[in-house]
Amino acid sequence: MRIMVVDDNPIVRAGLQAVLERVDSVTQVLQAGDAFEALETAAVHSPDIVLLDVSMPGRSGLDILPELVGRMSVIMLTSNQDPELIRQALDAGARGYLVHGQLGANEVAGAIETCQRGGLVLGREAADVVLNPENYVPPNPLREQVSEREAEILDMAASGLSNREIATRLFLSERTVKNYLNAAYPKIGAHSRAQAVSSWLGRGRGR
Numbered sequence: 726m727r728i729m730v731v732d733d734n735p736i737v738r739a740g741l742q743a744v745l746e747r748v749d750s751v752t753q754v755l756q757a758g759d760a761f762e763a764l765e766t767a768a769v770h771s772p773d774i775v776l777l778d779v780s781m782p783g784r785s786g787l788d789i790l791p792e793l794v795g796r797m798s799v800i801m802l803t804s805n806q807d808p809e810l811i812r813q814a815l816d817a818g819a820r821g822y823l824v825h826g827q828l829g830a831n832e833v834a835g836a837i838e839t840c841q842r843g844g845l846v847l848g849r850e851a852a853d854v855v856l857n858p859e860n861y862v863p864p865n866p867l868r869e870q871v872s873e874r875e876a877e878i879l880d881m882a883a884s885g886l887s888n889r890e891i892a893t894r895l896f897l898s899e900r901t902v903k904n905y906l907n908a909a910y911p912k913i914g915a916h917s918r919a920q921a922v923s924s925w926l927g928r929g930r931g932r
Contacts, residue, residue: 726750726751726752726773726774726837726841727751727752727753727754727755727770727771727772727773727774728745728751728753728754728755728772728773728774728775728776728837729754729755729756729757729763729766729767729770729772729774729775729776730742730745730754730755730756730757730776730802731756731757731758731759731760731762731763731775731776731777731778731781731786732758732776732778732781732802733758733759733778733781733782734778734895734896735758736896737778737825737896738756738758741754741776741802741825741833742754742756744833744834745833745834745837747834748833748834748837748838750837750838750841751837753770753772755770755772759781759782759783759784760781760783760784760785760786760788760789761783761784763775763777763789763793764789764792764793767793767796767797771796771797772797773797773798773841774797774798774799774800774837774840774841775793775797775798775799775800776800776802777789777790777793777799777800777801777802777803777819778801778802778803779801779803779805779810779814779873780803780805780873780874780877785873786801786803786814787810787813787814787817790814790817790818790819791817791818794817794818794819794820795818798820798840798841799818799819799820799821800819800820800821800822800823800836800837800840800846801814801819801821801822801823802823802825802833803822803823803824803825804824804825804877804894804895805824805873805877805880806824806880807865807868807876807877807880808853809865811851815851820840820844820845820846821836821839821840821845821846821847821848821851822846822847822848822851823836823846823847823848823851824848824849865925867879867913867924867925870912870913871909871912871913872909874905875905875906875908875909875912876909877895878891878895878902878905878906878909879906879909879913879921879922879925880925881894881895882906882918882921882922882925883922883925883926888902888903888906906918906921909921913925
């Protein structure tokens, strides 16, 4: 079984490759650092399963998802927990949605095997969107004002994670996380982290 890992973070790709190479059914692990490379690699090597990140520079994972499904199984494996993105990915044909900051080697291997058998692979966040549609929250209008990465970090900050915790989950430095937050503040009319979180929660979730 050939697996392709698509993520713009080389550390994430290397970590997943190390995990996947220990899975008996995996015969080859391919890597792609962006959407364009992913499409080229898919066309040449025809992987069986693609682990696809959502947020990437240029074209996002969601942008190329329709070009991959049908020819191969696609599992969104990302740090983005936004319910709207989860819904969009599953509606577009993804066979699963997992948040990699909360997965170990056994979980990744299990997801691959489930997908290979034709099953749907859902992490806790995705399962909640599918099984509890009444809890669905409309898209945060502030997302249109910031980049995908800034929105991802604001989501984590709003969930109570510190800059250090965010940095660990996203394989970034604390300084980089702080820079992303500082860049996002003026875009959403905030002057501090507390104000940004309050605006993000209040205007985005109707609280």
